[in-house]
Amino acid sequence: MRSLFSVTLLLLLALTLTAEANKRVKGHKAAGKHEKRPASECSADDTRYGKCIPNDGDCGEGERESTCKDRTEQIPCKIPCNWKKAISDCKYKFGPWGSCDAVSNTKSRSGTLKRALFNANCDNTVKVSKPCSPKVKKTRGDKKSN
Structure with missing residues (x-):
């Protein structure tokens, strides 16, 4: 009976450590992504977007201009390579x-x-x-x- 209790306790400890390690890894991967931008006072209808300009070549990751009222900023975009x-x-x-x-x-x-x-x-x-x-x-x- 004691051995069954010990094995159960070890399995529970292993599952807890594995779950904690997965949380750390997932949090680390998200650090390289684009940060969330603060909510704008402009609605989607008021915002005008420019053409997406790729960083390299003619497709892939790039930037486009987003203009609302008097404010213009560069936002990330992506052009799929098969379009x-x-x-x-x-x-x-x-x-x-x-x-x-x-x-x-x-x-x-x-x-x-x-x-x-x-x-x-x-x-x-x-x-x-x-x-x-x-x-x-x-x-x-x-x-x-x-």
């Missing part, structure tokens, strides 16, 4: 690519606005185009002829 550069603050849902235009050798598709970042001025619909592929795709029914 289109010209419409970086706007996310669109695109349809399938259209057929190839023989005159311009391009194909296009249109997208409708899905969401906008930080009160960005986004068009409700956009049209993007790209060069046509030089290869002709075969359908499943086509077979090689010998």
Whole structure:
């Protein structure tokens, strides 16, 4: 009976120490994050945001201007690296690519606005185009002829 009590006490002590160590580690990780900014007297409608400018290259962590009344400050932002550069603050849902235009050798598709970042001025619909592929795709029914 004493051994069971001792084992239970040791397990309880180990769990307590592990939980305390996890709290310290989690608190330490948060120290590198951006500090919380004090609440502003401006509402979201009164605040105007500039374009996000990445620190390195054309995507990733960066800064943008936030302007409210007479006060302008730099705030952190991020441009995902897989978004289109010209419409970086706007996310669109695109349809399938259209057929190839023989005159311009391009194909296009249109997208409708899905969401906008930080009160960005986004068009409700956009049209993007790209060069046509030089290869002709075969359908499943086509077979090689010998």
